[in-house]
Amino acid sequence: MQTFLTSAAITQWAEAHRAAGRTVGLVPTMGFLHAGHVSLMTRLRAEVDALAVSIFVNPLQFAPGEDLAVYPRDPEGDAAKCAAAGVDALFVPEDFYPEDFSTSVGVSGLTAGLCGASRPTHFGGVTTVVARLFGVTRCDVACFGEKDFQQLMVIRRMVRDLALPVRIVPGPLVRDADGVALSSRNKYLSAAERERARSLHQALFAIRDAVSSGERSVARLLELGRGHIDCDRLDYLELVDSETLRPAERVDRPARALGAAFYGKTRLIDNVGVGPELSWT
Numbered sequence: 001m002q003t004f005l006t007s008a009a010i011t012q013w014a015e016a017h018r019a020a021g022r023t024v025g026l027v028p029t030m031g032f033l034h035a036g037h038v039s040l041m042t043r044l045r046a047e048v049d050a051l052a053v054s055i056f057v058n059p060l061q062f063a064p065g066e067d068l069a070v071y072p073r074d075p076e077g078d079a080a081k082c083a084a085a086g087v088d089a090l091f092v093p094e095d096f097y098p099e100d101f102s103t104s105v106g107v108s109g110l111t112a113g114l115c116g117a118s119r120p121t122h123f124g125g126v127t128t129v130v131a132r133l134f135g136v137t138r139c140d141v142a143c144f145g146e147k148d149f150q151q152l153m154v155i156r157r158m159v160r161d162l163a164l165p166v167r168i169v170p171g172p173l174v175r176d177a178d179g180v181a182l183s184s185r186n187k188y189l190s191a192a193e194r195e196r197a198r199s200l201h202q203a204l205f206a207i208r209d210a211v212s213s214g215e216r217s218v219a220r221l222l223e224l225g226r227g228h229i230d231c232d233r234l235d236y237l238e239l240v241d242s243e244t245l246r247p248a249e250r251v252d253r254p255a256r257a258l259g260a261a262f263y264g265k266t267r268l269i270d271n272v273g274v275g276p277e278l279s280w281t
Helices: 007-019 033-045 075-084 122-137 146-161 184-186 190-212 217-226
Strands: 001-004 023-028 050-053 087-091 141-145 167-171 233-241 254-262 266-272
Touching: 001 033, 007 023, 007 087, 007 122, 023 033, 023 122, 023 167, 033 050, 033 075, 033 167, 050 075, 050 122, 075 087, 075 167, 087 141, 122 146, 141 146, 146 266, 184 266, 190 217, 190 233, 190 254, 190 266, 217 233, 217 254
Parallel strands: 001 087, 023 050, 023 141, 050 087, 141 167
Antiparallel strands: 233 254, 254 266
16 A cells, blocks of 8 residues: 555546556545444445545534544554555545645535534535645545535435546445444443433434335434434534435435434434435435
């Protein structure tokens, strides 16, 4: 595995592979890698000739007062996980944005609700950094996890709307043994908070199971879910259309139950598909 610290270096690596007729895949991350990230690498390793992973804690997607300065980092552990997963190139940029960087990429509509409502600058930072990563890595395929479902759908829309030549592959959400969705921020939780954090996925599973049993009232489904959640503050619990991310009026097409809740100072997100399966083609 090669490690690159500059955009020019990873671009040169990618261009060499493309010139030889090889496909390039990218898994963008902010580091502190866990089994969920590794599953994305494994998913893409089987599809591409040359696999790159980027590790960059992107300041553009953190609002003032959020955890940018203390976001967990483990560079040596991350490199070991990437090497074990068969990654060819690890991109860890020291200076990713030029000094006079003055461009932003935004997707409207899909970013208005859910996490976008409480973190209004977040997705503009995500789409801007991902667009630049696509540019410097020249990737043909990129993999994003369903755990950040709104992010996945926003990036798919950006690629479609801008006609970017990148295929987006979803990676299934990965859970710990207790059912809590894997997240780099889980390390912030105390033992008591971790125990209560199980209630978030339990609420979403209760909604999913109720739909499977025939319940179709969105109001009753959300009331059922809220009854399961034990948190310090509920940011949102919503049932939305999987493609538009608008509040679902009925569950007769692919829908997603999504929640965000605070346990102590830690904000966790989770989601589960309900109703008919979403087609990713």
